[in-house]
């Protein structure tokens with residue numbers, strides 16, 4: 641998890657904390673945009689070193705979460721022929737799943753500049769694009785995203801797999817997560 645922590649304490653990620661007032665004033669720009677001049681993904685596109693940093697940080701978390709899924713819930717993948725990872729970063733998730741369940745054809749989808757540097761993995765197709773163009777816009781509309789996924793998957797055997805960490809129900813802890821979230825948009829944007 642070291643890279644994830646190093647990313648979160650990097651100057652680029654710490655600077656938005658000094659612009660939290662934009663959320664209170666509802667200026668329309670996120671703290672990240674005010675601090676760094678662009679939204680998080682446009683910034684990453686223009687700064688390949690930062691983009692690689694994000695990819696490696698995401699892979700830290702993915703390695704833990706995906707290993708747990710492979711060990712605890714392998715049955716989820718029975719009968720699945722193809723699997724799309726939207727916003728798959730450097731492709732760690734599909735590389736791990738492909739190794740554990742080699743019958744699955746993986747489709748790794750992310751922004752073109754991210755996919756361009758992702759590893760080429762046997763059994764995984766890399767596709768660059770904007771998922772909000774292809775699927776729908778923003779997290780508040782995830783019901784619409786899931787409906788679109790439903791349209792795309794075969795009616796008889798298709799499944800949408802949702803992975804969510806379950807944290808202890810603790811009001812103080814939930815409040816701490818909200819403090820972190822304020823740096824981003826209510827809808828999950830940065």
Ligand SMILES: C[S@@+](CC[C@H](N)C(=O)[O-])C[C@H]1O[C@@H](n2cnc3c(N)ncnc32)[C@H](O)[C@@H]1O
Pocket residue numbers: 681698699701702726727728729730749750751754769770771772
């Ligand atoms: C927070 S990371 C999550 C990475 C990975 N899914 C994980 O959980 O470890 C978000 C990913 O979504 C990608 N992303 C952001 N906006 C996107 C868009 N409009 N279309 C496709 N991918 C996008 C980013 O490039 C990044 O790889």
